[in-house]
Amino acid sequence: MSEILKMVRFDIGNVSTLTLPYVAGFIVLSAVLAVFGIPLCMLCLIAPLCLFAPADLMSKPTLKRIYGVLPVSRTAALTASFAEMGVSLFIGEVLSLLMYLVCSVTTLYRLLPEYIRDISRSLVDPQYNNAGFSAADYSVLMVEVFALLCLLTAYLKMMTEIHGADTSVRYMISALSALAAAAAAVIILSKRGIITSVKSLLIPDSSGGKWLLCIAVNIISAAVFLLSHRYTLAKTSDYEL
Amino acid sequence: MINIVIKNRSDVPIYEQIEEQIRSQILTGRAEENEQLPSIRQLARDLKISVITTTRVYNDLAEDGFIISVAGKGYFVAPKNNELLRERMLYEMEAAIDKVVENGRNAGLSDEEIISFVRKFMEE
Amino acid sequence: MENILEITGLSKSYEGFSLRDVTFSLPKGYIMGFVGQNGSGKTTTIRSILNMANIDSGRISIFGLDSIKDTIAIKERLGIVFDSLYFADHLNVKQIEKQLRPFYKKWNSEEFSRRIKSFELPENKRVGTFSKGMKMKLMVAAALSHDAELIILDEPTSGLDPVARDELLDILAEYIEDENRGVLFSTHITADVERIADYVTILHAGRVWFTGTKDELIENYSIIKGSESELSPELKGKLIGFHSYRNGFDALISAKDISGIPRSVETEKASIDEILVYIAKEDKNERNTENGTL
Numbered sequence: 279m280s281e282i283l284k285m286v287r288f289d290i291g292n293v294s295t296l297t298l299p300y301v302a303g304f305i306v307l308s309a310v311l312a313v314f315g316i317p318l319c320m321l322c323l324i325a326p327l328c329l330f331a332p333a334d335l336m337s338k339p340t341l342k343r344i345y346g347v348l349p350v351s352r353t354a355a356l357t358a359s360f361a362e363m364g365v366s367l368f369i370g371e372v373l374s375l376l377m378y379l380v381c382s383v384t385t386l387y388r389l390l391p392e393y394i395r396d397i398s399r400s401l402v403d404p405q406y407n408n409a410g411f412s413a414a415d416y417s418v419l420m421v422e423v424f425a426l427l428c429l430l431t432a433y434l435k436m437m438t439e440i441h442g443a444d445t446s447v448r449y450m451i452s453a454l455s456a457l458a459a460a461a462a463a464v465i466i467l468s469k470r471g472i473i474t475s476v477k478s479l480l481i482p483d484s485s486g487g488k489w490l491l492c493i494a495v496n497i498i499s500a501a502v503f504l505l506s507h508r509y510t511l512a513k514t515s516d517y518e519l
Numbered sequence: 520m521i522n523i524v525i526k527n528r529s530d531v532p533i534y535e536q537i538e539e540q541i542r543s544q545i546l547t548g549r550a551e552e553n554e555q556l557p558s559i560r561q562l563a564r565d566l567k568i569s570v571i572t573t574t575r576v577y578n579d580l581a582e583d584g585f586i587i588s589v590a591g592k593g594y595f596v597a598p599k600n601n602e603l604l605r606e607r608m609l610y611e612m613e614a615a616i617d618k619v620v621e622n623g624r625n626a627g628l629s630d631e632e633i634i635s636f637v638r639k640f641m642e643e
Numbered sequence: 644m645e646n647i648l649e650i651t652g653l654s655k656s657y658e659g660f661s662l663r664d665v666t667f668s669l670p671k672g673y674i675m676g677f678v679g680q681n682g683s684g685k686t687t688t689i690r691s692i693l694n695m696a697n698i699d700s701g702r703i704s705i706f707g708l709d710s711i712k713d714t715i716a717i718k719e720r721l722g723i724v725f726d727s728l729y730f731a732d733h734l735n736v737k738q739i740e741k742q743l744r745p746f747y748k749k750w751n752s753e754e755f756s757r758r759i760k761s762f763e764l765p766e767n768k769r770v771g772t773f774s775k776g777m778k779m780k781l782m783v784a785a786a787l788s789h790d791a792e793l794i795i796l797d798e799p800t801s802g803l804d805p806v807a808r809d810e811l812l813d814i815l816a817e818y819i820e821d822e823n824r825g826v827l828f829s830t831h832i833t834a835d836v837e838r839i840a841d842y843v844t845i846l847h848a849g850r851v852w853f854t855g856t857k858d859e860l861i862e863n864y865s866i867i868k869g870s871e872s873e874l875s876p877e878l879k880g881k882l883i884g885f886h887s888y889r890n891g892f893d894a895l896i897s898a899k900d901i902s903g904i905p906r907s908v909e910t911e912k913a914s915i916d917e918i919l920v921y922i923a924k925e926d927k928n929e930r931n932t933e934n935g936t937l
Contacts, residue, residue, distance in 0.1 A: 284745050291742045292731050343729040346695035348746050349718035519695040527838070530912070534858075564816040567809075569841040570673060571856055 281350050285358035288348075293332045301329045305373065312377040315387030316394065317401045319377030320416075323424055326366035326373070327431065338443075346519045353511055356439065360510070363431050364503040371424040371496075375417060382413035409477055414488055418481045421492045426457075428499035432506040439510045521550045521596075525566060533568060537576045545585050545596055545604070546611055556586060556594040583607065646704075647671045647793050647825035653691060653701035660849060662687055665701070667844045667854040672822035674815060676836030676857070677829035678915060679846035680923060685829040688846065689797045693723065705793060719747060722786025726798040728778045732771025736764055736781065747789035755788035776807035783814060794818065796828035800835065808832065812839050833915040837861070843915070847922050864918055865901060868893040869908035878903050884921030885928060895921035 308319040345355050382402045387395055399406040402413050411419070430453055437449040482488050521544050525536050544550040556562070559577055563570040577594055580586045584604045587597050597604045623633035646668040653665040662684045669675045679685050690696040692703055694714040703710035705717045730739050736759055744750045759766065762780040764773070770781060779799055786794050794815075800808045812835055815826050830836060836843060837857070844854040853860055867882075871892045879885065881903070882894035895913060896904070904910070913921075 287745065288742055291738065292734070295738070296733060340727055341729060341731060343695070343725060346690070346693050347718070347723045347729060348743075349715045350746065351715060516697060518697055519690070532862075560820045560822065564820050567812050567816050567839055569839060569857055570819065571841045571858065575858070 281354035282358045282361065285350060285354050286362055289330065289358060289362060293330060296332050297329050301325050308374075309377055309380075312381040313384055313386060314390060315381055315384050315402065316390070316398045317378055317381045317416075319374045319381060320401070320420060322374035322377060323367075323370045323420060323427060326370045327363060327427070329366060330362045342519055352517075352519075353515075356511060356514070357507065360432075360435060360503060360507040363435060364428070364500070367424065367428055367431060367499075368496075371421065374420060378413070378417060378420065411477070411481075414485065415477070415481050418488050418491060421495050422480060425495045425499050428502055430457075432502050436506045436510045440513050521554065521556065523562075523566065525568070534572050534576050534579075537566075537573075538579055541576070541580060542583075542585055546608060550596050552596050552598045554596045555592075556596065558593050645671050645707075647706060648675075648692070648827060649702075649704045650688070650692070651702045653688065653703060654699045655687060655691060655696060656699055657687075660684070660687075662691070662849045665846070665849075665851050667851055669825050669827055669842060671825055672819070673841035674819055674826040674828070674839060675842040675844060676833075676840035677827060677844050677846065678831070678833055678836055678919065679829075679852075680919060681831075683846040684849045685846055686797055689795060689827075689829060692795065693718075693721075719749070719789070720792045722783075722789070722791035722794040724779065724782040724786055724794065724796040724799045726801050728770060728773075728782065730770055730781070733769050735769055736766045739770065739781070739785070743785060743788075749790040751788050751790065755784060758784035758787055775802050776804065776810075779803065779807065779811065783811070787814075787818070792823060793825045793827070796826070796830075798830055799828060800830060800832055808835060815839065833919070837915055845915075845918070845922070847919075848926065852922060860915070860918070861912065863898045864913040865896055865898070865910045866893060866913050866917060866921075867896050867901075867904055867908050867910050869905075873905045873907055875903075884924030886924055895925075 304325050305322055308322050308325075311318045345352055381398075387398060390398065396406065401407070401416060404410045404412045404415075433453060434446060434449055438446040441449075482491055521541060523537055523540050525533055527533075529536065531539075541550070541556075556577075557565060559573045560570055562576075563573045566573075577586065577588070581588055581594070584602065584607065585597055586594050588594050599605070619637070620633060623636065628636070648669040650668065651666050653662055655662045660682065665684070665688060667675075677685055677688070687696060691698050692705065692710060694710055706720060708717050710717065730742075734742070740752065740755055744752065759781075762777075762784060764777055764781060764784070770778065773781065783799075800811060803811075815828070816839060818824060819826055828835075840857050842855065843857045843860050845852040845860075869891055871887055874882075874892075878900070881900040882896055885894040886892060895918060896910075901910070
């Protein structure tokens with residue numbers, strides 16, 4: 279455990295100068311705007327993850343040698359990496375939901391100029407948007423986006439570790455294409471009337487249903503991370519530095 | 520104080536160069552008796568050469584009686600009354616005398632002339 | 644004499660290259676120079692020692708510990724210097740020290756600081772802006788700051804000017820004053836090996852061509868030159884890297900074979916550089932004989 283923590287601190291040390299000011303700044307900005315009813319905080323889902331983004335992009339072979347130099351096991355480095363991503367995504371989820379909550383209950387939106395107010399309210403108040411999404415609905419959506427991010431991140435990390443960093447772009451493109459294809463399918467099917475309501479597809483009506491979905495999604499996301507970590511460990515145990 | 524200078528590009532192996540320099544400085548009295556020499560590793564460090572080379576140098580010199588090793592303290596120039604050293608110095612003297620006699624005779628001097636030449640030399 | 648590093652029967656195959664049955668040892672208190680052409684297997688050997696590469700067979704022991712099972716315990720006591728920096732470019736020396744400190748039980752911040760000052764490295768500049776010599780010194784400073792007993796350097800002086808090379812030799816000479824330590828450094832620059840190494844291991848085409856004291860190596864090989872007609876076929880077979888040209892020939896010969904050469908042939912002590920060249924020539928000659936062009 280302490281080995282993993284050491285590696286996490288090490289990774290943080292590597293990237294914090296590059297990303298921390300921007301990530302922290304963005305979160306603070308989102309919090310401030312949330313007080314005024316502007317839901318920029320929705321993007322905070324991904325903010326903490328961006329803290330570690332360069333760490334993964336920095337996997338040049340010459341830098342990877344540090345794992346051969348330092349007295350740590352290679353599995354610790356890998357586990358730390360997965361943990362960083364999982365935990366930062368989770369923190370992003372919690373942060374953005376909390377800020378969104380503030381955003382949805384604040385009355386300060388009245389101070390906003392009209393066009394900003396309209397856009398902001400449409401993301402919070404069912405009376406302002408066509409689909410009739412309530413704040414609760416949007417929250418469920420955010421949790422689902424969080425799950426998607428977890429899936430994508432775990433998948434990309436796994437592929438990068440197993441097949442090398444140069445191929446990561448290829449996997450990213452294939453993942454995004456799959457997503458786009460799925461979205462296109464949903465749109466076509468709903469236009470054809472086969473899917474009557476996109477909303478009911480994604481968001482349970484009852485409040486209990488919504489909570490259940492959120493909890494289930496979180497558990498599944500954690501499982502995805504754990505499984506992809508396990509799988510990656512098994513596949514790369516023989517790899518050389 | 521012993522002074523050592525090595526020539527890297529010489530045909531003479533480094534260990535021989537060092538041994539020769541230490542030997543001649545001891546024989547000519549430039550190195551004082553009981554003077555302490557740098558340790559094997561210190562010498563290697565100073566000259567930036569292999570420790571094995573300096574070890575060999577000190578072993579050879581100790582065997583020939585030029586230096587002595589004192590347990591726990593290091594290497595020292597052998598005192599002048601050291602048997603081996605004395606023997607070596609006499610040997611050097613013999614070789615030098617051999618040269619003197621040969622040169623004198625070649626120059627056409629008789630043996631008595633050579634001896635008085637030597638005496639005059641000592642008086643100066 | 645205890646061995647600080649012992650490699651026995653190390654074999655490892657890659658596509659198109661293999662290390663075969665590499666065996667050599669470094670006793671405590673000495674410096675070993677590890678030389679060989681590019682592609683002879685030096686870096687692969689070092690990576691095997693560091694458990695960065697998986698070996699097919701053989702055993703490597705450092706401080707008496709197994710290089711695979713005890714790799715973490717070993718690395719606490721090992722200092723490593725590569726030919727290029729393994730720290731992130733955008734960090735500065737102070738940040739790197741903070742990064743390294745938690746990993747080593749014996750990390751000594753004052754020692755690191757002292758080294759950085761004596762190497763004249765700026766503490767607050769990004770290390771990506773350092774010159775090659777400065778980067779090397781940074782790795783050396785890190786290697787020397789946790790009481791390492793063995794320092795392994797892989798081509799530390801490639802691309803360095805003579806002043807920086809000399810400074811490194813000085814640092815290594817000072818380091819090895821303690822007879823409980825060891826140094827293994829691989830290099831092209833055989834002049835450095837000739838100067839300061841106690842032991843030498845020559846690697847050629849993945850095999851150990853020679854391992855032993857530097858004196859043994861240097862006193863054992865000579866270059867001979869003369870006219871080809873003076874050589875008996877028997878003698879010719881013992882020559883290494885035979886090279887014939889219009890007016891004569893030159894080749895490398897081992898001391899044990901040297902009694903057979905005629906007086907008219909010139910002999911000269913071989914430098915390590917020359918030994919490497921003749922070994923390579925010998926390879927080429929063998930290949931040409933097989934191809935029938937010789």
